[in-house]
Structures are given as C-alpha cells and as structure tokens.
Amino acid sequence: MLYLIKFGGNAISDGEDLSRLCEEIWEMTDSGHKVILVHGGGPEISAEMERLGMRPTKVNGVRVTDADGLEVAAKVLKKINARVTDALYASDVPHIGMPAYACTLCRKAEPVAYCEDGVQKTADLGLVGEVVSVDTGMLNDILGAGVVPVIYPIGSDGVDDLNVNADTMAAGIAAGMGCDEMIAITDVPGVLKDIKDPSSKYDRLTTDEALELIKDGTISGGMIPKVEACIKAVRAGARAVRMVNGKDPDNIVSGISAESSKGTVITK
Ligand SMILES: Nc1ncnc2c1ncn2[C@@H]1O[C@H](COP(=O)(O)OP(=O)(O)OP(=O)(O)O)[C@@H](O)[C@H]1O
Ligand SMILES: [Mg+2]
DSSP: OEEEEEEOTTTTOSHHHHHHHHHHHHHHHHTTOEEEEEEOOHHHHHHHHHHTTOOOOEETTEEOBOHHHHHHHHHHHHHHHHHHHHHHHHTTOOEEEEEGGGTEEEEEOOOEEEEETTEEEEEOOBSBEEEEEEOHHHHHHHHHTTOEEEEESEEEOSSSEEEOOHHHHHHHHHHHHTOSEEEEEESSSSSBSSTTOTTOBOSEEEHHHHHHHHHTTSSOTTHHHHHHHHHHHHHTTOSEEEEEETTOTTOOGGGOOTTSOSSEEEEO
C-alpha cells in the first residue's frame, strides 16, 4: 500500500510525538508499505512572522502570503523538515527531505470567496499555490528504493516560489501518485460537531456530508483546506482518508483500520 501521511505543525510539535510517528513509519516501511510524508508548520510560521512584526492573515484557513511572508514560511518549513529528517534518521528510516518544488509543479491559486459578517467578499491570497502536476517518476524511484520522501509545501510555478497549504499539497501529491490512503495527523481528535467539545467527533463522513459541514459553518479555519484535501484525495481514488490526533498515543497510524472509530474517516 502507498500511504500519504500529512502532519501539521501543532500535531507533533513535541519531540515524543514525532519519535512515535517515526517508529510507526519504520514499522510500516518494514512491513512492505510505501510512505510519503508531507508536513506543515502553521503555528511556527505565524510565531516567526509575529516575532518579525508581521501580521499573519488567513482566509478560509489559508495563509495570505506576500514576498516577505513567503521567505519566512520557506525558512521555517525548511527548519522543520530538518527536524523531521533527523527524527527519521534516529529511527533508522531511510528518507530524503525536499521542498515541494523539487517534485511538483504548482500554479497560483485563484482569489477565494469568503463570507465576513454576512457579506460575501473575495480575497487575493498572493503567493499561494495549488498543485498542477507531480513528478511521479522521481517519487516512484525514491519509493522503489525503500526511501521515504519528506516534503515541505513550498512549490513553484516555474517563475515564483509559492506557499501551499500543507493539506492542499498533501492532497495534490496523494492524487497525483494514486495513494491508497491518506492520513492527516492534526491537533484535534477529528472533525468535531462542536469545536469546543472533543467528544462531539464524527467517526465517519462521506465527501458530501463533509462538504455540507463546510457550507453550514461547522467546519472552519484550518479544517476547511484539510477537509477539501481529504475530499480531493478520496475523489482521486484513495479508498479512505483518516484524520487523527497526533497527540494521542492511542491513535497509532499503522494500527487504525478503516473500520476503527479513531479519528474521522472520510470516504466517498
Ligand atoms: N469542526 C471542526 N472540527 C475540528 N477542528 C476544527 C473544526 N473547525 C475548525 N477547526 C480547527 O482546525 C484546526 C486544524 O487545522 P490547522 O490548519 O490549524 O492545523 P494543521 O493543518 O493540522 O496544521 P498545519 O496548518 O501546520 O499543517 C483545529 O485545531 C481547529 O481549531
Ligand atoms: Mg492546516
């Protein structure tokens, strides 16, 4: 099986969470599965922007990015990538870290429509991208050699570097590579009916049900691009996409069957 595992900045900010994930990846690859890793870095990018006196802005959960913001995002993501590759090294997992521009072609995202105080508006996201195509030959060569690609979501349209939401990047790569399953590791138990109540988790959602939850506002912020990414991956052929909490040692990625009630599973 080919798995795409995506994790967010908050999900495994802790070294222990990261080592646990790396041990699991070791087990997955040892039992013959192939794994592609994509990571984000939202909280750390925001913290670094604030430290530099910049104001992080997001629309529908996606970061509006100017040239300075892009520089910060690229710098922070590269650092996180090094931290992840160090952890994989410590767990004896053969791996190669790379920016998304090394293995994908992206284009600038269209301006997005959003609703503010009941008023419909559109926003230009700036240097923000989405995936157009994936260098499947190169990634398959890497995977075929038993190596885990560790990708951070700075893409390029051939002219400009582009900041890509990590979930959007993960879905683009999962779709392009025909991944069997995508696992999105985040900092919440799954999609929640009430964001303040961790016990209000949906165990399973169809893509239509998930879209409805975006429409009715149940899903907001960073969960919007995440759920859109899950839908894209499922529609591209992944049999299931799971969202799990990286802080919960019970949510062992490799141990969760499609039938389990851990996290939220999104299927067609
Ligand atoms: N209905 C919902 N259920 C669960 N979480 C929700 C919901 N609506 C909004 N969210 C928010 O979505 C967040 C997860 O997305 P976020 O972009 O912050 O993290 P991430 O994608 O895991 O990390 P990164 O952006 O660094 O890759 C949750 O922490 C939560 O605040
Ligand atoms: Mg996110």
